[in-house]
Amino acid sequence: MDLSGTSATDEPTGRAEVVKGAARRLLGTVGAGGLSLEAVAGESGLALAEVEAVFPGRDDLLTALVVDAYNGSAAVMEQADHEAREAGAPAGARLLAVTRALREWSLGHAAEFALIYGSPVPGYHAPPETVLPASRTPAVLGGIVRAALEGGELAPPRRAVPGPPLLLPAAVELFGGVPGAPFSDIIERGIVLWSSLVGLLVFQVFSRTHDSVRDEAVFFDYAVAVAAEAVGLEVRLGEKND
Template sequence: MDVSGTRAADENTGPVEGIKATARRLLVELGAAGLSLEAVAEDGGLAVSALEAVFPHRDDLLTALIIDAYDESADAMEQADQAARAAGAPAGARLLAVTRALRAWSFANTGEFTLIYGSPVPGYHAPQDTVPSASRTPAVLAGIVRSALEAGELTPPRRAVPGPPLLRPEAVELFGGTPEAPFSDVIERGMVLWSSLIGLLVFQVFSRTHDSVRDESAYFDFALAVAAEGIGLVVPAGEGTDTGPH
């Protein structure tokens, strides 16, 4: 297959990566719903048949982009956590570091962020292949919360989640089992933290707070600290430097 005409490809980029690079650029221009094999082929200087030899359907291409987006954003978080742990940071500072890393990735890759956290793409249903990569972000958060629990860095909650367990066994397994009282509902609280983080990023990436917040970066840190209080974790104020948009 001759893909030498793909503008996104260079001598160090293979056919698959060149096609995906073109598709990522079009995500920003067209949105995920407007992405098609024909558009990618035209923009990349390819025959549609050549592209179909790699990605037979548009959904195959979307799936590849989704997996890459989850993996790349999780890589950024894991690297930030590794650096924080190497510096001897407590759990609250680790949480701030990994969420700042996700924020920086989100602003640097708005097309991919929108693909995985924006509105669902009409007609597309993510296959099971995307689950391992999608699970990496909550796994990073769960690891930090688990470390805080084991290190005695969590404050017991004022109230427990009422009624029967609210979570599927898979979520409990990801965390490593249900903790004992008074932290038996920390997994549920961790999911509140996770959803709050993604909602906050959606607000900031899509400029929902720009007309009411003076410093988006400082507000992000504040909002994260408030959300972390729900699991009894203290996030240090003004810790380090956020290199993301202000």
């Protein structure tokens, strides 16, 4: 019992959570493009002025939802990787564990997945505060690839990136520097792995593979293993430590 005489919605933090919860429910019905503070106020049971007190504009609310989605999805990956490392799993098993965790989150939070990986929201431009949360997912993947490189678990690439390096400084910094030959293009390959993972999840979350494969979960594991070959990492399927 709350003896203070106030409810969770009386505090700014509590009210913000109520507003975001209502907004997430609406994401599944009207989509991010149809989100408005008026609709959120109606869904939450709060007055419009109460909603505006914590999120003055629609974009402020969208930014909070984007940050939460990136952080929430990355957190389950980080936890899965921690557990895999604690169990002494090799890099391939770690990769499978974190991608499975992201798949489970994505299927269970389809509207939030669409918010961060679907079509851009008309008129919305993500501000700088979304960059760090968004970087957590590639950071998990990059950490696994880096561990595989340092542990001698990567096979040398069969194809080199033509011409000069294709990377921006931020990508190099996130990975911790460019390795020497024959792995000098491993960051580019890691980006291929990352983009392949997101594309695979888009297909599964939006039901693009359900009429093509018998078992989407098994196909997901297979596809991750195939994508991992691009970085020279072996993902062994069907083993107990997976």
